Amino acid sequence: MKLKSYLLLTVCIFFWGSNFVFGAILVKQFSPMLLSAIRLSFTSLFLIGYVLLSRSSFRLHLSDWKLLIPLGLIGTLANQTAFFTGMKTVDGTTASLIMSLAPITTVILAWLFLREPLTKRVAVGAVLAVLGVYCVVGVGKPFRITPGMWLIFIAMLTFAASIIMMRRLTERINPFSATMYSTIIGCAMQIIAATFVEPVSAISHAPLWAWFLAIATALLMQGVCGLLWNREIKEIGASQAAIFLNLQPFVAMLVGFVLLGTPVTWPQIGGSVLIIFGVMVATELLPRRGEHFLAKPSGEEKISS
Template sequence: MSDRTVIFQLLGVTLLWGGNYVASAYLLTEFSPILLAFSRLVITCLLLIGVGFMSKKIAKPTRQEWVLLFLIGITSSLMYQIFYFVGLENTSAGNAALIIALSPIATAFLARAVLKERMTGYKLIGALAALVGVAIIVLNGGKVSGVSSGDFFILLAMLTLATSVLMIRKATMTLKSRDVTIYSTIIGTLLMAPAVGVEQLQGHLHFSGHPLPWLLLIVMALFAQGMAGLWWNNGISKVGASTSAMYMNIPPFVAILVAHVVLGDPIRLAQLAGGALIVAGVMVSIIKKKHRIEGKSCHGAESEAWH
């Protein structure tokens, strides 16, 4: 698979995820959050199992790989989905998208802590700029002063997403990205089943009685979660965690535009200012990365990416 194909896949992921924020905000008016997350995962699992049968050859993971797959399932499928939908129920689609856009910076910090990756001054400046951007968003994007519970859960979702990126990168060093996606999604779905029972016992479970929301749920599960998940994990395996994460600056602007057109959400100055700071912070790190790699190449040194 060519680099150009991978880039187009990652761009496709950002467009699907940008629209997914708005679609999810609408679906939360028809479904309870845990049931919505679980239903989407079940549909995604059916798609991925079909992909596995069509490929006719799925690797048998080692014990160490099973541990990684289990952790990916917990973070990317279970925790991220729960935090995301619970948070989105109490914040706007635009705010959620912009907070999730902090994931490239969080990925860089986690890579430094876990993989001992060097944190340059440019990366630190970029991280601080992005953090200021998120602070502006969560303090000015809601109807009340301060940080709302929805913003807090979206921040937790962002952190689990950043954590999962590192583990996906490590798992795809020995397993195909397709197999990682299939196994981890099935694991996360099975682990989420008890949470649906808890939601039912608490009396919070509800679902739509109309066909249109169910149709939208199926479409988003197949494309924004299933197909996008395959493309996302493949991108991480081909170009690395940090390079893939940089594409997360695109979904916020897609989400804000779609939310404005479809849901009538206002485009606030704070959202634009916060988003600009996030993108600027991420771009500072990326530009420095490119210069450093080009410099190595000119001197005949090893030109490897910093993922």
């Protein structure tokens, strides 16, 4: 049932939107690559423990490794390194704005590589949501491109690419196995890269609360939410799932207000409503009024390559 998938994706986005705030806190206590390696290590242990307890296993074929290795390299190593390095100099709301480009990027990639239709409803919903994102984090603020913003842009691009690769991978193996193997491979790559780039001894200076926060966010946001997300991509498709990513700036704004006292403006509130409306349009959660404009297009109306 699609409604169940939408609810689970919304839960994932709530925790991932919080990750912008928690990530900004954690990069002040850990170096970026070591932080990523720590979180991925605990995520991998969580997934391996689940396999042992459930006694479920899946044998990989050579063709699966052709997607798993690039997925670990692009979707984990490049994505996590770019994200946490960028978060050292970019605030959470700006990072969430850049990451909100992922839905449009994913829709285009899904159209190009997965032949998923680019429907009128999805296109209208995406445009509305992006306008809402601009209201949330862009109205009344000066904008200039910094190196940190470029890194967050790379994180967005690699995340969108990983959605496409995961969608293709779950056509051959179950979502849990795809999540587990890609996480473990990416974790191994991240640990190797971190030990060469950053001094491992630096982690001993981090306070106990930072360790607890890093482990908790790894298990919940990367472990549980990553598993749910990849499972629902298989159910509803990459392009529709990616539309939910537009909710991240709204969540980042809300969590920032609650935890850090970041002020909330009326343009941000209006933009948040527009984001939610855009997601509802794209995912067909709105009533069927205006059917002549927002209904699913016929075969002739679909944009084909």
